[in-house]
Amino acid sequence: MNISQVALRSGLPPKTIRYYEDIGLIAPDRGANGYRQFADEDVHKLTFLNRARALGFTIEDCRKLLALWEDQTRASSDVRALAREHLARIEMKIADLNDMRRTLADLVDACAGDDRPDCPILKRLDAPLDIRD
Amino acid sequence: MNISQVALRSGLPPKTIRYYEDIGLIAPDRGANGYRQFADEDVHKLTFLNRARALGFTIEDCRKLLALWEDQTRASSDVRALAREHLARIEMKIADLNDMRRTLADLVDACAGDDRPDCPILKRLDAPLDIRD
DNA sequence: ATAAGGGTTCCCCTTACTGGAAGGTCAAGG
DNA sequence: CCTTGACCTTCCAGTAAGGGGAACCCTTAT
Numbered sequence: 001m002n003i004s005q006v007a008l009r010s011g012l013p014p015k016t017i018r019y020y021e022d023i024g025l026i027a028p029d030r031g032a033n034g035y036r037q038f039a040d041e042d043v044h045k046l047t048f049l050n051r052a053r054a055l056g057f058t059i060e061d062c063r064k065l066l067a068l069w070e071d072q073t074r075a076s077s078d079v080r081a082l083a084r085e086h087l088a089r090i091e092m093k094i095a096d097l098n099d100m101r102r103t104l105a106d107l108v109d110a111c112a113g114d115d116r117p118d119c120p121i122l123k124r125l126d127a128p129l130d131i132r133d
Numbered sequence: 134m135n136i137s138q139v140a141l142r143s144g145l146p147p148k149t150i151r152y153y154e155d156i157g158l159i160a161p162d163r164g165a166n167g168y169r170q171f172a173d174e175d176v177h178k179l180t181f182l183n184r185a186r187a188l189g190f191t192i193e194d195c196r197k198l199l200a201l202w203e204d205q206t207r208a209s210s211d212v213r214a215l216a217r218e219h220l221a222r223i224e225m226k227i228a229d230l231n232d233m234r235r236t237l238a239d240l241v242d243a244c245a246g247d248d249r250p251d252c253p254i255l256k257r258l259d260a261p262l263d264i265r266d
Numbered sequence: 267a268t269a270a271g272g273g274t275t276c277c278c279c280t281t282a283c284t285g286g287a288a289g290g291t292c293a294a295g296g
Numbered sequence: 297c298c299t300t301g302a303c304c305t306t307c308c309a310g311t312a313a314g315g316g317g318a319a320c321c322c323t324t325a326t
Contacts, residue, residue: 002303002304003303003304004303004304013283013284014304015283015284015285016282016283016284018305018306019282019283019284023282033290033291033292033304033305034290034291034304034305034306035291035303035304035305036304036305048258048259051257051258052258053282055233055236055237055258056230056233056237058281058282059281059282059283065255065258068252068255069255069258069259071250072250073250074250074252075247075248075249075250076244076245076246076247076248076249076250076251076252076254077245077246077247077248079244079252079254079255080241080244080245080246080252080254081246083237083240083241083244083254084241086237087234087237087238087241090230090233090234090237091234093230094227094230094231094234097189097223097226097227097230098227100188100189100223101220101223101224101227103188104188104189104216104219104220104223105220107216108213108216108217108220111209111212111213111216112209112210112213113209113210113213113214114208114209114210115208115209115210116208116209117204117205117206117207117208117209118209119201119207119209119212119213121209121212121213121216122198122201122202122212124184125181125184125185125188125198125202126181126202135272135273136272136273137272137273146314146315147273148314148315148316149313149314149315151274151275152313152314152315156313166273166274166321166322166323167273167274167275167321167322168272168273168274168322169273169274186313191312191313192312192313267326268325268326269324269325269326270323270324270325270326271322271323271324272321272322272323272324273320273321273322273323274319274320274321274322275318275319275320275321276317276318276319276320277316277317277318278315278316278317278318279314279315279316279317280312280313280314280315280316281311281312282311283310283311284309284310284311285308285309285310285311286307286308286309286310287306287307287308287309288305288306288307289304289305289306290303290304290305290306291302291303291304291305292301292302292303292304293300293301293302293303294299294300294301295298295299295300296297296298296299296300
C-alpha cells in the first residue's frame with residue numbers, strides 16, 4: 001500500500017504520516033523503488049494515532065499510549081494515569097479559557113461599538129496599574 | 134530606564150520585551166552604550182500588551198489593538214469587532230476542549246485502572262473503523 | 267585589576283505539523 | 297520510444313511566541 005492509500009484509510013495527510021515515521025512512531029517497509037510500503041498494521045497504528053491526537057494527547061503521550069497498546073501485559077492503571085493527567089491539563093486549559101471568555105464577553109457587552117472612540121475594552125487594557133501607586 | 138526595570142514594571146520578561154521590539158511592537162531609544170532606553174510610554178505600551186496577551190489576543194491582534202489604542206479618532210466598533218472575533222475563537226476552542234473533556238472523563242471513569250491489561254481507553258483508540266467495512 | 271551583575275546580539279529549540287522546490291518513478295497514450 | 301501527469305521521494309523553510317544559552321560589552325565597587 002502506498003502513502004496516499006494509507007492517508008485515505010487512516011485519515012491522516014501524507015505529510016503527517018511521513019512526519020510520524022520521521023519521529024519514530026511508525027516504521028513502514030520500503031519497496032525497491034524507495035516508496036514506503038505500508039502494512040495493515042501500519043494503517044492500524046496510524047488510525048490509533050489519529051484518534052489519540054483527536055483527543056488532544058500530545059505526540060509524546062501518543063508514543064507512550066502506542067507502547068502500552070502494543071504491550072499485551074500492560075496494566076490499565078498506566079493508561080488511566082496518562083489519560084487522567086491529560087484530562088487535568090485539559091481542564092486547566094478550559095478554566096483559563098473560561099476566564100478569558102467571561103472577561104471578553106463582559107467587555108464586548110460594555111462596548112458601544114459605534115463610531116465614537118470611547119471604548120471600555122481599550123480602557124481595560126490601559127494601565128490602571130493600581131490605585132495605591 | 135533599562136530593560137530589567139521595565140520588565141519589573143510591565144510584568145514582561147526581558148526576552149519578551151526584546152522580542153516585541155524585534156517584531157516592531159515597540160521602538161525604544163538607545164543610549165550611547167547601545168542599551169535600550171525606555172520611556173514611560175514604552176512601559177505603558179508593554180503593560181497594555183501584557184494585558185492583551187493575557188486575554189489571549191494574538192500578537193497580530195495586539196498590533197491592531199495597539200494601533201487603535203493610539204489612534205484617538207478610532208471607532209469603538211473596530212475594537213469591538215476584534216474582540217468579538219477573538220471571543221468567537223475562544224468559544225470554539227472551549228467547545229472543542231469540552232468535547233475532549235467529556236470523552237476523556239467517560240473513558241477514565243470506565244477504566245478500572247488496575248494491573249490487568251483490559252482497558253476501555255485503548256479500546257476507544259483502537260480501530261473499530263466501521264461495521265460495514 | 268578584577269569580579270559581579272547588568273546589558274547586547276545571535277542562533278538554536280520548542281509543537282506538530284504544512285508548504286514548496288527539486289527530482290525520481292510509474293502507467294497510459296500517441 | 298517519448299511524453300504527460302500523477303504519484304512518490306528528500307530536504308529546506310516557516311508557523312506562534314517566545315525560552316535557553318553562548319559569547320561578548322558596559323558599569324560599578326572593591
